[in-house]
Amino acid sequence: MSRLEEVESIVGIDPTLPAAVDYFDVPVPTMPGFLRAVGPSGIARIVVAGNEEDFLPLSAKGTYSTENLELTKTLTVWNGYNKNIIMEANEISNNIAKTINMSFPADIPVMIFTPKEEKTNPAGKSTITFYKEQLENVEKNKIVPLEGHHYLHWTNAEEMSKQVGEFISES
Numbered sequence: 001m002s003r004l005e006e007v008e009s010i011v012g013i014d015p016t017l018p019a020a021v022d023y024f025d026v027p028v029p030t031m032p033g034f035l036r037a038v039g040p041s042g043i044a045r046i047v048v049a050g051n052e053e054d055f056l057p058l059s060a061k062g063t064y065s066t067e068n069l070e071l072t073k074t075l076t077v078w079n080g081y082n083k084n085i086i087m088e089a090n091e092i093s094n095n096i097a098k099t100i101n102m103s104f105p106a107d108i109p110v111m112i113f114t115p116k117e118e119k120t121n122p123a124g125k126s127t128i129t130f131y132k133e134q135l136e137n138v139e140k141n142k143i144v145p146l147e148g149h150h151y152l153h154w155t156n157a158e159e160m161s162k163q164v165g166e167f168i169s170e171s
Contacts, residue, residue: 009109018096031089038081057154109140109171116145
């Protein structure tokens with residue numbers, strides 16, 4: 001069985017696809033190596049402690065236990081700017097070059113969740129128009145705009161679960 005035969009459908013949560021850089025005419029982000037010192041130096045701990053709301057999941061009170069939230073802060077401090085994260089960020093350009101000509105297989109259903117807030121650039125392009133273009137060749141596709149930011153699962157887990165269940169059962 002090939003890997004493609006094992007995939008029944010694809011679900012993305014505000015995915016960054018290789019063509020986005022050209023579509024929106026934005027530079028590929030990179031991270032300078034000196035940021036590796038942010039964690040071990042204690043700077044990350046200070047930043048997270050002073051801006052917890054920027055690093056913790058946005059969710060209804062009680063969704064996460066105090067222990068879960070403390071663990072999230074610890075992992076953010078520990079992993080936020082480690083060597084692997086910086087290397088991964090600096091490989092984005094190479095990874096785009098390797099995958100830019102790839103597209104979703106036409107016969108595999110694709111669902112994409114995206115933030116509802118429709119930001120349109122001066123050329124009239126938005127994330128929704130981008131995703132529509134990326135899914136043009138896909139026979140069964142669905143774009144689901146939801147209230148929230150990039151981490152839509154933090155605030156929309158129940159709705160997303162319902163939508164995924166319906167999408168898969170229809171596929």
